[in-house]
Structures are given as structure tokens and as C-alpha cells.
Amino acid sequence: MIRSSFFIDGFNLYHAIKRLNEPHLKWVDLMRLMHRQISPKTETVHAVYYFSAYAHWLPGQRSRHEQYVAALNTSGVQVVLGQFKDKHKHCHDCGTTWIQHEEKETDVNVALYVLNEAYRDTYDRAYIVSRDSDLKPAVEMVKMQFPEKQIFIVAPPNLGHSNDLIQVADGKQKIKKQQIEQSLFPPAVKDAFGNVVANRPAEYDPPGDTNAGT
Incomplete structure (x- = not known):
């Protein structure tokens, strides 16, 4: 059997689902x-x-987001968190100052894990769920060092693939909206001992469903 591992850029997937304008799809069980x-x-x-x-x-x-991460943890998904950093910005023309939030580490973490797990020989095929072309060097390095390993690029729903990534990968796939609809967490997510560890936020209730957390 081919050992397959998935490396999911959470923000790429989240914003793609958000564009579907069906908030309940954000409560997706990524393992399923x-x-x-x-x-x-x-x-x-x-x-x-x-x-x-x-x-x-x-x-x-x-x-x-914390509720969602708690739900993911029950399903066996391995969560790797980066951070946002505050960057102070200033307009020299009008004198306005503001804080801009920049997400750090996610693309680097994805690249490091794809490469490190190749060296650890934990997968035969890696699926990268992302459209971030910055991951191209990592894919190229894996293919150079481990030509027998396969890399597939998975596009979020209703979005295309990164041309830079598919040029160096072995194949491509796309997540379909129907697959997300078939892979949702229940309103209350329990751990292996039957304890409720996460409740679906009310904002993620399906249309006509007001039974969040029950």
C-alpha cells in the first residue's frame, strides 16, 4: 500500500471555503x-x-478557530501553529499610523514538514493542499533527494492550481465542494472517552439548524 501524507495550508483552504458563502462548510473534518x-x-x-x-x-x-483546532485534535490531525506578528505602518503623506498583521511561519512550516518527513521516510506520496508558489523549492528538493517519492498538489474548491507547483509535482487534484459537505464534524465533537471537547460555533450552523453544541 502507498503511504500517503497530507500537508494542509489552513489559510489557503479556509479562504477558499469562505468564498463558497456557506459558513457551515468551515466545520470540516479534515481527516475524513x-x-x-x-x-x-x-x-x-x-x-x-x-x-x-x-x-x-x-x-x-x-x-x-480554537474550537476547530480542538475538534481536529480528536480526529488524529496533527496541528502545527505559526503566529501573526504586528507590523507598525506609517503613511508619510497623511501621517496616519496603523498596525498590520502579518502571518508568519505557515509556509515555512509546510515546507519543513514535507522535507523532513521525506527524510524520515514516513510517506511514499505527499499531498500538498496549497496554492502557495513559495513551496516550490521544497517540492524540488524532495524530488531531487527522493525521486521515488511522489508529490501531488491539491487545489482548494473552486480555485486553480499554482502553475509553479504543478510544474515540479507528479500530479494534481482538486477538493470538491461535495466532498466537504460529506466530511463535516457533528455539532458536538467528543474525544475517545466520550467527553465533549469542541462545539460547533453558532456561526457555522447549517441553514435551518439551530442545535449547535447539542
Whole structure:
């Protein structure tokens, strides 16, 4: 069996789902969704990595994100968090100052994990869920050092692939909206002991469903 590992750029996927204008799809079980990307007769999912960061200046969004990460942890997804850094900006013409938030580490973490897991020989095929062309050098290095390993690029729903990435990869796939709809967490997510560890935020309730957390 082919050992397949998934490396998910959380922000790439989140913003693609957000553009679908169906908030309940954000409550997606990534482990179940990634199992829908493989050929079960020839592949097995070895690991799923989710890379993201908390928007610390947006308490509501951060709270929802924390609930989501708690849900992912119950499914076996390995969460790798980066961070946002505050960057002070100044307009020399009008004198206005403001704080700009820049997400750091996610693309670097994805690249490092794809490369490190290749060296550790934990996968035969890597699926990279991202459109970030900055990952191209990492893919090239894996292919150079481990030509027998395969790299597939997975595009989020309703978005195209990065041409830079598919030029150096072995194949490409696309996540379909229907696959997301079939891979949602329940309203209340429980751990292996039956304890509720995450509740679906009310903002993610499906249309006509007001039973969040029940």
C-alpha cells in the first residue's frame, strides 16, 4: 500500500471555503476529507498535518478557530501553529499610523514538514493542499533527494492550481465542494472517552439548524 501524507495550508483552504458563502462548510473534518482524496484500494492515509495560526486581535474568530483546532485534535490531525506578528505602518503623506498583521511561519512550516518527513521516510506520496508558489523549492528538493517519492498538489474548491507547483509535482487534484459537505464534524465533537471537547460555533450552523453544541 502507498503511504500517503497530507500537508494542509489552513489559510489557503479556509479562504477558499469562505468564498463558497456557506459558513457551515468551515466545520470540516479534515481527516475524513483527506480520506476522500486517496484511492483506498492502493493507498492508506499515514498522516494529516494542518498548518495555521490564531488571529489574536480578533477574539471572536480566534475562539471559533480554537474550537476547530480542538475538534481536529480528536480526529488524529496533527496541528502545527505559526503566529501573526504586528507590523507598525506609517503613511508619510497623511501621517496616519496603523498596525498590520502579518502571518508568519505557515509556509515555512509546510515546507519543513514535507522535507523532513521525506527524510524520515514516513510517506511514499505527499499531498500538498496549497496554492502557495513559495513551496516550490521544497517540492524540488524532495524530488531531487527522493525521486521515488511522489508529490501531488491539491487545489482548494473552486480555485486553480499554482502553475509553479504543478510544474515540479507528479500530479494534481482538486477538493470538491461535495466532498466537504460529506466530511463535516457533528455539532458536538467528543474525544475517545466520550467527553465533549469542541462545539460547533453558532456561526457555522447549517441553514435551518439551530442545535449547535447539542
